Amino acid sequence: MTERRDRIPAVLDTSFWVLAYRAEIAANCLDLFDIIVPKAVAQEIMAGEAGVVAREYPYATLFRHIQHELRMSDVEVAPLGIFGPGEAEAIALAAQLGAVLLINERPGAQYARNMGLDVATVPAVIVLLRSQGVISDRAARRKLGLIASNTAPSIIEEAFRALDALRTDD
Amino acid sequence: MLTTKSIRLTEEEVAQLREYLEISGDVEAVALRRAAVRGIRELRLAEAIRVYLEDRDAEYGARIAGLPRAQFLHVLADKGISVLDAPSSLATELEALARCFGDERLAAAAVEVEPAGA
Numbered sequence: 423m424t425e426r427r428d429r430i431p432a433v434l435d436t437s438f439w440v441l442a443y444r445a446e447i448a449a450n451c452l453d454l455f456d457i458i459v460p461k462a463v464a465q466e467i468m469a470g471e472a473g474v475v476a477r478e479y480p481y482a483t484l485f486r487h488i489q490h491e492l493r494m495s496d497v498e499v500a501p502l503g504i505f506g507p508g509e510a511e512a513i514a515l516a517a518q519l520g521a522v523l524l525i526n527e528r529p530g531a532q533y534a535r536n537m538g539l540d541v542a543t544v545p546a547v548i549v550l551l552r553s554q555g556v557i558s559d560r561a562a563r564r565k566l567g568l569i570a571s572n573t574a575p576s577i578i579e580e581a582f583r584a585l586d587a588l589r590t591d592d
Numbered sequence: 593m594l595t596t597k598s599i600r601l602t603e604e605e606v607a608q609l610r611e612y613l614e615i616s617g618d619v620e621a622v623a624l625r626r627a628a629v630r631g632i633r634e635l636r637l638a639e640a641i642r643v644y645l646e647d648r649d650a651e652y653g654a655r656i657a658g659l660p661r662a663q664f665l666h667v668l669a670d671k672g673i674s675v676l677d678a679p680s681s682l683a684t685e686l687e688a689l690a691r692c693f694g695d696e697r698l699a700a701a702a703v704e705v706e707p708a709g710a
Contacts, residue, residue: 506651
């Protein structure tokens, strides 16, 4: 069995999980991060649509299956007075724990950065996974392609530039 | 408890409904109810997407759509709508991650990503 490297504590927001699933990096993140899940985020990910016969979305299925590898937060924090419940608790919890915030929406990410938090979006984590040798250059480029339609073109271009820089360093 | 609502249809719309009922074998009341419920969901989602494209607030959009936030984000992604907008903060994120992981290669790559003149 491969020994797990030292992982960095990181608090999960719903937006990161949904897009990390789409980029096929949700499970890879566990190699690098000790992922802490705020209660409100777990509820948002597992929530079903009101009045609709139970249908589990694939990102929720993956979350349910690897939940035992994630750390459910038992820390009580006062959520921020802005944003929805998941995002508000995730930012407050990351601030309290001094952990990286995994988030993939700009308003919340910007707010957290202004609070002095370290923030990581899905494109940044794809580049990190490549740099840390968890995935190959080819896989990283494919994963960026999977979220290209959901990410500003300038961010995707910058992520490819970062991969180019890592490749020349090989 | 169910509430009765009445609507008026044109002759053409009634003909379309009749044609559908003949094909599907559905009972009229059941088909009309299903169509109304499905239509309301589609209307809510369309309005939620319109508002999201203006305000970029997924929480509010999800409430308009009547969906949990995760499902709303999933639907946006399925429709090819950007959920991570410019301006980019990628260089800053990579610098922070490089520091957290003691990753000098990533720190160097972050410098390459810095927009010109930054």
